[in-house]
Amino acid sequence: MTLLSSLSTSQRVLRALMGAAATAVALASWLATPGGSLIAALGLVVLTAFVVLDPGSRRTTLLMALLAAVWLWSAPAPSSLRHWALTFLVALALLVVHLAGALATVLPPAAPVPAATLRRWLRRGVGVVLACVPVWSVMIVATRAAAPGDAFLMYAALAGLVGVGAALALSTRPPKRAGTDG
Amino acid sequence: MTTPPTTPLSARWRPTAAHLRASVLGVCFVAIGVFMRRPDAVVIGAPLVAVAAWSVLRRPTALPRVHVWLRHPVLREGQTTAWTMAVAPGAGVEDVGLAVSEAPFTRYTPPSQSVARGDIGAAATPTQVAGPDGRDGSDGSGTTDEPAGPAEQAGPAEPVGGLVLLDVECQSIRWGVRSPGAATCAVSAAFGAWTWAPEPVSAEPLPTVPLPEVFSARTATPDPDGLVGRSRSRRAGDGAELADVRAFRFGDRLRRIHWPVSVRTGELNVTTTFSDEDAEVLLLVDAMHDLGTSTGYDGESSSLDSGVRAAAAVAEHYLRVGDHVGLQVLGAQASPRIPAELGSNQLRRILDVLARVRVADGGVVDKRRLRAQLRHPVPFGTLVVVLTPAVSVDVLAHAAQLARRGQPVVVVDTLPVSMTTGELPDDLLRDLVPDEDEVGDSARLAWRIRLLERQRELQRTRLSGVPIVPWVGPGTLDAVLRDLGRQRRSPRVMTR
Numbered sequence: 001m002t003l004l005s006s007l008s009t010s011q012r013v014l015r016a017l018m019g020a021a022a023t024a025v026a027l028a029s030w031l032a033t034p035g036g037s038l039i040a041a042l043g044l045v046v047l048t049a050f051v052v053l054d055p056g057s058r059r060t061t062l063l064m065a066l067l068a069a070v071w072l073w074s075a076p077a078p079s080s081l082r083h084w085a086l087t088f089l090v091a092l093a094l095l096v097v098h099l100a101g102a103l104a105t106v107l108p109p110a111a112p113v114p115a116a117t118l119r120r121w122l123r124r125g126v127g128v129v130l131a132c133v134p135v136w137s138v139m140i141v142a143t144r145a146a147a148p149g150d151a152f153l154m155y156a157a158l159a160g161l162v163g164v165g166a167a168l169a170l171s172t173r174p175p176k177r178a179g180t181d182g
Numbered sequence: 183m184t185t186p187p188t189t190p191l192s193a194r195w196r197p198t199a200a201h202l203r204a205s206v207l208g209v210c211f212v213a214i215g216v217f218m219r220r221p222d223a224v225v226i227g228a229p230l231v232a233v234a235a236w237s238v239l240r241r242p243t244a245l246p247r248v249h250v251w252l253r254h255p256v257l258r259e260g261q262t263t264a265w266t267m268a269v270a271p272g273a274g275v276e277d278v279g280l281a282v283s284e285a286p287f288t289r290y291t292p293p294s295q296s297v298a299r300g301d302i303g304a305a306a307t308p309t310q311v312a313g314p315d316g317r318d319g320s321d322g323s324g325t326t327d328e329p330a331g332p333a334e335q336a337g338p339a340e341p342v343g344g345l346v347l348l349d350v351e352c353q354s355i356r357w358g359v360r361s362p363g364a365a366t367c368a369v370s371a372a373f374g375a376w377t378w379a380p381e382p383v384s385a386e387p388l389p390t391v392p393l394p395e396v397f398s399a400r401t402a403t404p405d406p407d408g409l410v411g412r413s414r415s416r417r418a419g420d421g422a423e424l425a426d427v428r429a430f431r432f433g434d435r436l437r438r439i440h441w442p443v444s445v446r447t448g449e450l451n452v453t454t455t456f457s458d459e460d461a462e463v464l465l466l467v468d469a470m471h472d473l474g475t476s477t478g479y480d481g482e483s484s485s486l487d488s489g490v491r492a493a494a495a496v497a498e499h500y501l502r503v504g505d506h507v508g509l510q511v512l513g514a515q516a517s518p519r520i521p522a523e524l525g526s527n528q529l530r531r532i533l534d535v536l537a538r539v540r541v542a543d544g545g546v547v548d549k550r551r552l553r554a555q556l557r558h559p560v561p562f563g564t565l566v567v568v569l570t571p572a573v574s575v576d577v578l579a580h581a582a583q584l585a586r587r588g589q590p591v592v593v594v595d596t597l598p599v600s601m602t603t604g605e606l607p608d609d610l611l612r613d614l615v616p617d618e619d620e621v622g623d624s625a626r627l628a629w630r631i632r633l634l635e636r637q638r639e640l641q642r643t644r645l646s647g648v649p650i651v652p653w654v655g656p657g658t659l660d661a662v663l664r665d666l667g668r669q670r671r672s673p674r675v676m677t678r
Contacts, residue, residue: 061199064207083222090226101203102198102200105198106198106368106370106374108366110281110296111297112294113300114299128232132229155216157221158212161212165231
């Protein structure tokens with residue numbers, strides 16, 4: 001566990017972002033859902049504090065799993081546009097928690113995170129979100145169109161996800177150079 | 183550029199907790215969404231799956247070649263060296279970082295003790311680094327690119343031929359054998375999903391020789407007795423300083439004839455000079471106690487700091503003027519006696535021994551060692567300079583004994599001024615008592631009594647003919663050496 005006083009400013013910002021995103025999901029699951037629980041939200045906020053202090057631990061995985069589980073438990077399957085918007089925001093917040101936690105552990109905690117690294121991670125984060133937009137669109141369409149018990153569109157969405165992954169792989173693969181060992 | 187003086191570090195790429203998190207949670211959320219018909223679970227899991235897939239597809243395929251080393255084997259107080267990390271990144275490497283752990287009496291630049299660089303993939307091109315054996319790092323066909331030379335600026339440097347250098351500067355601020363903090367380096371790939379992290383690298387102990395304080399003595403040593411040198415002896419001979427004008431005798435050199443006196447008196451007269459000879463100086467550094475606070479070469483000095491730096495300064499001065507200088511550290515473990523020699527190599531030997539001085543812990547063994555060291559014979563005519571905080575009675579008694587034998591002895595008092603008061607602050611008093619709970623009025627009273635005893639012992643030592651001076655840098659020894667010179671020219675009683 002790292003002392004906050006020994007962290008660089010950029011690391012503190014990263015951890016603050018992580019804490020804010022996790023707290024926002026916890027509060028949203030309490031305030032914006034019909035089955036929200038104050039106790040669960042408070043528990044998540046307390047766990048968030050520990051995760052912020054040590055983002056490289058397994059507690060980060062536990063926090064993300066609990067945040068998603070509490071949200072899925074307290075919110076019904078989205079049917080209105082408001083519910084979908086909230087779901088997307090929760091997905092974005094969880095992505096922020098994951099990326100900020102990963103970036104916070106990549107480099108020495110006391111070292112300022114290089115600007116180039118921040119730009120690259122931000123760019124890729126946006127890329128991931130854009131890549132997920134088709135999947136999310138399929139989900140909305142599937143929810144509106146599908147009769148109960150028909151999972152065809154769900155599988156179509158999964159196939160789309162795989163396709164998006166393959167497209168990402170092809171687009172991000174560096175060009176081969178002659179004579180390199182990589 | 184020369185070859186990095188270390189073998190490349192070895193490790194292998196490992197998936198990080200973040201990658202496992204993205205993979206496991208992403209798949210779980212999507213599975214929950216499919217099997218429980220919760221599209222919102224798929225929405226939440228999709229970004230994580232995308233991140234995990236991206237990370238797998240950009241997995242590094244080659245090991246980076248990393249060298250980490252400390253640039254200098256020996257330092258002077260205040261000098262700076264650097265932990266240097268040279269990375270020849272392979273494909274997929276995106277971020278590199280170097281962190282150095284904390285070490286006492288060491289200042290780091292940057293103060294965070296760590297540096298990172300994040301544009302490795304864009305800036306560096308695949309290259310090969312020659313190892314210390316001269317063989318190429320990867321396929322045997324590449325060029326040789328290695329970092330070397332002093333660290334000019336800490337932090338990430340520009341890539342040199344595809345090689346990325348990171349420096350964390352370490353400034354040693356106190357003499358002694360320093361253990362620079364271990365260097366930890368890390369290399370990571372896309373989304374922090376893969377990390378290449380070898381074991382932390384520790385450097386050999388780094389001797390830091392004392393920075394000699396400014397010192398000069400304009401008065402010659404009282405009893406030079408060598409062959410060559412710049413100290414005026416008491417004997418007539420070839421030299422620069424005028425001794426007498428006397429009548430010409432057979433064998434005198436004609437160029438010594440003093441014509442004004444010869445013309446005036448009507449007979450030939452010649453000038454005589456004192457011969458220039460070298461003196462022998464023995465430095466006795468009292469390491470039985472280290473009193474006061476030490477905050478480095480530019481801060482407060484403890485008694486041992488003052489003693490060591492003063493010994494270095496005196497040795498440097500007398501060796502430069504051609505005298506023989508020897509050294510004995512009293513009470514210190516594994517500190518060999520250095521016989522009096524001259525030359526720059528002798529200065530190096532003395533500084534090296536001074537850098538390794540460790541204060542005695544005051545046990546029976548240390549006292550026995552001190553007595554054995556004090557029994558070493560001192561050649562007659564040697565100027566003995568005792569650098570002591572004058573807390574150890576044995577050392578003062580030894581100085582008085584040498585003086586009674588006719589040796590020229592000077593005691594330099596190295597007790598810090600802050601310690602000469604009876605009203606010591608708690609932080610200074612804490613170093614004097616064995617248990618922190620004992621810090622209080624009784625300990626303060628005990629120190630006051632010790633100071634009174636010390637004053638009495640100093641007085642007795644002075645009465646036995648040993649001058650005691652505080653260390654003030656240039657001119658510290660001038661007045662006492664002049665007095666000693668006068669004493670040497672007058673008749674005296676001594677014990678053999």
